[in-house]
Amino acid sequence: MPAEVYMDAVSQVTNIPAVFKDWPEARRATQLPDNRYGSYFLDVFERSNRLVICDREENVTISQALHFINGPDAAAKVANPDGRLAQWLGSGMTDSQVLEEIFLATLARRPDSREKDRLLTRIGSAANRKEVFEDVLWAVLSSKEFVFNH
DSSP: OOHHHHHHHHHHHHTOOOOOTTOTTOOSGGGOSSTTSOOHHHHHTTOOOSSSSOOOOOSOOHHHHHHHHHOHHHHHHHHOTTSHHHHHHHTTOOHHHHHHHHHHHHHSSOOOHHHHHHHHHHHHHOSOHHHHHHHHHHHHHTSHHHHHHO
16 A cells, blocks of 8 residues: 555544644645655655656565554554544443454454454453553554555
8 A cells, every 4th residue: 555545544543643744734644745745654655756657666665564563653543542442442342342343444344253263362361451452453554454455
C-alpha cells in the first residue's frame, strides 16, 4: 500500500487522525498537496516522489519494519485513550467480541477458528487485558495481509 494510504489506514483503524502541523486542513495523508511535506513516516514508507506514475517497490525494507516496530506513530495511535480500541475495551465487550472487531476493522473479515482459538488463549492468560489487545492490534496492522491486501 502506498505510504500515504498506509498512514491513513492506520489512522482509520485506530480512529486517531494524523496531524499535519504545516497543513491543518489536511485530515488524511492523501490530502497533502504535494510530496514536500516533512514526515518521517511517509519517507520511511517510500512515498511517491511524483516523478513517474508507478515508482513504488512492493518489498518491505528494514527501515519500514523497524519504524513500525519502534516508531511512535502506530504505537501512539493503538494506545491512545480516545482511540477505537479503548472504546471497545471500555464498552463491556467480551474478549471474543473485541478480537472480532479488530479483525473486521483491519482485515474486513472475522478471525478463522484457528486464529481465534490461539489468540483468545493468549489473551486469557495475559496479566493486562489492555496491553495484550494493543499488541494484537499492532500485530494485525503490521501483518502482510493488512499492508499488502487492504
